[in-house]
Amino acid sequence: DTGVSQDPRHKITKRGQNVTFRCDPISEHNRLYWYRQTLGQGPEFLTYFQNEAQLEKSRLLSDRFSAERPKGSFSTLEIQRTEQGDSAMYLCASSPRVAGNTIYFGEGSWLTVV
């Protein structure tokens, strides 16, 4: 059990560019979540996968955001045409098959849009 892994840890990009973040959950965790956190705030839910199915999406997830989990293992979060307001930490989390169990978070991917 190596924990939830996220890559890259830091990304600086120019406004208008596309960025992609990767998340590797704890092995055998079938539930995967993406959250966004800005400075001084608690995390906000973006989307939820159960295996490869994306079952929930927040209204925060605009058309410029897309998330995938093609084989039910790792997941990617892509942001197209980045804006300065997208600057935040993007957190991935996973939890085991049994509902209501503890959720484990990764270290996050910091995005700065300049």
Place this chain on the structure above:
Amino acid sequence: KQEVTQIPAALSVPEGENLVLNCSFTDSAIYNLQWFRQDPGKGLTSLLLIQSSQREQTSGRLNASLDKSSGRSTLYIAASQPGDSATYLCAVKSNAGNMLTFGGGTRLMVKP
């Protein structure tokens, strides 16, 4: 819509003090509540998980209580240490959906 509030937003105490962090939520139809710790620039570490049918959970110097009917939870930290300095976040999972709704956190500093 579930809303979670944490008071105080920041707290500074001398080492050795016992302290209480507060969390309130607006919708009592919750599945569980979790307390997390977050160090600056890092991810979240789960501290305690309380199911909706439970009243409290304990881990070492930490004790979390849940009063679902009043929409409140408290995190009690006994004999605080400088290493406890971090932001503490509470999060609620409602009966509907799989998302966690987080409070804004309490930033704790324990001075030696």
